[in-house]
Amino acid sequence: MNNEFTGAEIVLKSLAEQGVEVVFGYPGGAVLPIYDTLFKQNSIKHVLVRQEGGAIHAAEGYARSTGKTGVVLVTSGPGATNVVTGLTDAMMDSVPIVCITGQVPQHLIGSDAFQECDTTGITRPCTKHNYLVKDVNKLSSVFHEAFTIAQNGRPGPVLIDIPKDVQFASGTYEEKNKIIIPSHRLFEPSPDFEKNKIEEAVELISKAKKPIFYIGGGCINSGPKASTLVRKFINMVGSPVTMTLMGLGVVGSSDKNSLGMLGMHGMYEANMAMHECDVMINIGARFDDRVTGRLDAFSPNSKKIHIDIDESNINKTINVDVPIIGDVKQVVEKMITVWKEKKFQIDDKALKLWWDKINKWKQVDCLNYNNEGKQIKPQYAVQRLYELTKNTKTFITTEVGQHQMWAAQFYKFEEPNRWLTSGGLGTMGYGFPAAIGAQVGHPDALVVDIAGDASILMNIQEMSTAVQYRLPVKIFILNNEYMGMVRQWQELLHGGRYSESYTDSLPDFVKLAESYKAVGLRAKTTDELDDVINQMIETKNTVIADIWVTKEENCFPMIQSGSAHNEMMLSKDQKQDKKSAEKGKILV
Amino acid sequence: MNKSVYASPDQVSETKRHILTVLVDNEPGVLARVIGMFSGRGYNIDSLNVAEVSNDENISRITIVTHGTSEVVSQIEKQLLRIVPVHSVTNLDQEGSSVEAEVALIYIYISETNKKKVYQLCDLYRARKIENENNTTIFEIAGASERVNRFIKEINEITKVEIVRSGPVAISSIQKNEEE
Numbered sequence: 059m060n061n062e063f064t065g066a067e068i069v070l071k072s073l074a075e076q077g078v079e080v081v082f083g084y085p086g087g088a089v090l091p092i093y094d095t096l097f098k099q100n101s102i103k104h105v106l107v108r109q110e111g112g113a114i115h116a117a118e119g120y121a122r123s124t125g126k127t128g129v130v131l132v133t134s135g136p137g138a139t140n141v142v143t144g145l146t147d148a149m150m151d152s153v154p155i156v157c158i159t160g161q162v163p164q165h166l167i168g169s170d171a172f173q174e175c176d177t178t179g180i181t182r183p184c185t186k187h188n189y190l191v192k193d194v195n196k197l198s199s200v201f202h203e204a205f206t207i208a209q210n211g212r213p214g215p216v217l218i219d220i221p222k223d224v225q226f227a228s229g230t231y232e233e234k235n236k237i238i239i240p241s242h243r244l245f246e247p248s249p250d251f252e253k254n255k256i257e258e259a260v261e262l263i264s265k266a267k268k269p270i271f272y273i274g275g276g277c278i279n280s281g282p283k284a285s286t287l288v289r290k291f292i293n294m295v296g297s298p299v300t301m302t303l304m305g306l307g308v309v310g311s312s313d314k315n316s317l318g319m320l321g322m323h324g325m326y327e328a329n330m331a332m333h334e335c336d337v338m339i340n341i342g343a344r345f346d347d348r349v350t351g352r353l354d355a356f357s358p359n360s361k362k363i364h365i366d367i368d369e370s371n372i373n374k375t376i377n378v379d380v381p382i383i384g385d386v387k388q389v390v391e392k393m394i395t396v397w398k399e400k401k402f403q404i405d406d407k408a409l410k411l412w413w414d415k416i417n418k419w420k421q422v423d424c425l426n427y428n429n430e431g432k433q434i435k436p437q438y439a440v441q442r443l444y445e446l447t448k449n450t451k452t453f454i455t456t457e458v459g460q461h462q463m464w465a466a467q468f469y470k471f472e473e474p475n476r477w478l479t480s481g482g483l484g485t486m487g488y489g490f491p492a493a494i495g496a497q498v499g500h501p502d503a504l505v506v507d508i509a510g511d512a513s514i515l516m517n518i519q520e521m522s523t524a525v526q527y528r529l530p531v532k533i534f535i536l537n538n539e540y541m542g543m544v545r546q547w548q549e550l551l552h553g554g555r556y557s558e559s560y561t562d563s564l565p566d567f568v569k570l571a572e573s574y575k576a577v578g579l580r581a582k583t584t585d586e587l588d589d590v591i592n593q594m595i596e597t598k599n600t601v602i603a604d605i606w607v608t609k610e611e612n613c614f615p616m617i618q619s620g621s622a623h624n625e626m627m628l629s630k631d632q633k634q635d636k637k638s639a640e641k642g643k644i645l646v
Numbered sequence: 647m648n649k650s651v652y653a654s655p656d657q658v659s660e661t662k663r664h665i666l667t668v669l670v671d672n673e674p675g676v677l678a679r680v681i682g683m684f685s686g687r688g689y690n691i692d693s694l695n696v697a698e699v700s701n702d703e704n705i706s707r708i709t710i711v712t713h714g715t716s717e718v719v720s721q722i723e724k725q726l727l728r729i730v731p732v733h734s735v736t737n738l739d740q741e742g743s744s745v746e747a748e749v750a751l752i753y754i755y756i757s758e759t760n761k762k763k764v765y766q767l768c769d770l771y772r773a774r775k776i777e778n779e780n781n782t783t784i785f786e787i788a789g790a791s792e793r794v795n796r797f798i799k800e801i802n803e804i805t806k807v808e809i810v811r812s813g814p815v816a817i818s819s820i821q822k823n824e825e826e
Contacts, residue, residue, distance in 0.1 A: 182679060183686050187730040190674065207730060242733045243671075370724035373717065 065194045065225040066091040072201035082113040086133025088160025091225035108519035112491040114144025118153045119495030130157040135173030145215045146184040150482025154213035163223040177219045186214030194229030202237045211245025212368040247384040255382045259363045260396045266337035267408035269297040275304025276342020278474045280386035285474045287390040300328035304481045311470035321349040323463040326424035333623040340364045342386045345376040355622035424615040432583040436536040436607040440468040446591045452504045453496045457489040457513030460542035460613045465508040487516030497529040511537040521574040524600040533602045538609045567604035576600035619645035659715045665738045665816045668708040671731035693813030709815045746816035749788045753808040756783045760805045771797045
């Protein structure tokens with residue numbers, strides 16, 4: 059029959075029908091049949107990483123910068139366990155990923171065979187769903203369902219474990235449109251429920267005297283149109299807006315309504331406005347602990363509207379008054395219609411008073427830092443990077459730590475999907491492979507990984523990948539020789555005992571770059587900074603720019619763990635009261 | 647729910663026992679998904695019961711007894727619904743809106759001195775002796791958990807026993823339209 063294919067061929071056919079252009083992976087014994095089939099075709103490109111952890115972060119970077127689903131292909135056992143961090147990362151940050159793992163042949167499952175592990179068991183809590191495919195005839199329907207589940211509702215990672223004998227076996231291929239996925243396996247919000255709540259929500263907004271929009275990553279996952287609609291609605295209301303780390307770019311930084319990021323290292327004015335608002339409109343955010351601070355003092359006098367596609371986020375940590383379950387794009391579109399139909403108008407006078415108050419908070423100038431001397435301040439380095447790249451199509455990724463927060467504070471994002479960072483899981487080592495993925499998705503764009511000297515070493519092996527595929531990714535290291543955020547917490551909470559947070563024996567990053575046949579640059583003083591950044595941008599090759607910054611700079615402003623939004627620390631001279639500091643210490 | 651030292655003050659409703667019935671696709675790993683969600687998020691399972699209920703549609707019913715505040719239990723329900731093979735979650739918590747039962751098998755050590763008392767108590771609770779080849783004194787009692795609890799408590803006062811319990815299953819007792 060013509061419709062008979064091997065399991066490995068079905069894998070490739072399914073990927074092709076799903077429109078997959080690139081797979082990030084690493085071969086091994088249990089996926090050899092798939093790699094063999096991959097070798098015989100030209101439609102799908104494969105990017106060979108240097109460790110499986112790099113593959114999944116690259117797929118995340120690709121997915122988040124393009125809006126498509128990222129695909130990963132790794133072998134059984136260690137191949138599978140190495141992607142667990144990335145799967146968890148994608149789960150926390152709602153990134154659509156399909157991860158294919160090889161498995162030992164079925165007759166060996168359970169025998170502690172070489173490179174065997176219980177992949178579906180290990181990855182069950184860190185995937186949206188996973189499959190162990192035992193029947194080759196079900197392989198294509200599993201793939202089509204997996205892609206739908208990864209993208210549907212709140213996106214997330216889906217894993218497909220395929221025993222080697224299934225890859226060799228012959229079976230039939232079913233096309234995407236012939237597969238019927240039962241509705242309970244997908245997300246479908248009920249439209250009636252939505253409508254009532256939307257009218258209630260819009261009316262509440264129209265009566266607000268001190269409104270604030272609190273925007274999260276859900277707006278980005280809903281697609282670029284969602285951002286356009288959110289901007290439009292906020293403009294109609296004239297309300298201030300603040301964004302979470304994951305939501306940066308939904309509303310442009312230069313937008314007159316934007317107060318920038320909120321939360322632990324967010325803007326003073328944004329956190330104060332959250333604390334004092336009377337109506338809070340949460341669109342696609344989940345009241346994460348980095349945002350809320352102390353829960354019993356979180357925005358005590360506001361009515362809260364919460365739009366989320368995942369019902370489990372409603373009333374999880376913060377009780378809300380008007381929950382709306384649905385896709386941001388659809389809900390906000392309806393909100394705009396209702397606002398227009400009912401000719402709602404916000405109380406202009408009250409709004410003006412509210413803005414006056416906010417403008418006073420802005421005068422605190424919370425990002426202010428002492429920029430004297432020849433030594434480069436990390437904040438200044440990010441500011442210069444922004445100034446010198448703002449007119450180029452630029453994607454910024456980060457690792458995790460102080461540099462990540464400085465990037466969020468000082469790099470100004472005007473569009474969604476340009477900012478890729480590990481928010482929920484906080485994965486050091488995310489940024490560089492994610493930049494590789496973003497560069498694969500956008501070959502002509504400038505992709506910069508703002509990194510720390512500690513984080514970059516967690517996936518430095520991917521230098522080899524970047525160079526092999528001629529990906530001109532730029533690594534911009536804010537090098538202070540410390541795990542900066544760990545050191546900062548030790549300074550503030552542990553009496554300045556810098557236990558194991560100093561990295562001795564760092565590599566010479568310039569020589570490291572050169573050893574990979576990439577370009578290494580270094581800036582030691584403020585005079586050299588602009589030249590290094592410009593040279594980095596102009597180089598058509600992978601670049602490591604090693605920026606030597608002041609060593610013991612702290613990231614401010616800061617809401618210390620256990621404190622509330624209105625108890626921000628603006629500098630280290632301002633100490634948290636002892637009681638809440640003690641209670642906060644046990645929090646992360 | 648959250649166990650932060652700064653837990654939100656408006657979540658103070660009392661802890662209650664809840665019976666959840668969860669309809670799931672009968673596929674490998676589905677039970678692990680359900681119980682993994684409970685352990686991973688720190689929820690309680692007091693008892694759990696699984697059986698296939700419809701052959702043709704390949705659906706199983708999981709009955710879970712848990713306890714928690716209404717906020718916690720509502721979060722459990724929502725987390726269960728995120729699991730892909732879960733069809734529906736029903737909380738049978740309203741007083742009088744459901745019927746529940748469980749089965750216990752009890753191996754009772756009987757001697758000449760306690761024999762009369764044991765049989766009297768078994769009669770009272772309608773515990774039935776199960777015939778078996780070895781003629782062991784194994785009794786079966788079915789009914790609401792509370793009734794089974796009372797029986798076990800009283801029989802324990804008389805003699806030594808070994809007990810195995812199924813944990814409760816429950817079904818909604820709300821009148822339904824026949825034509826549905």
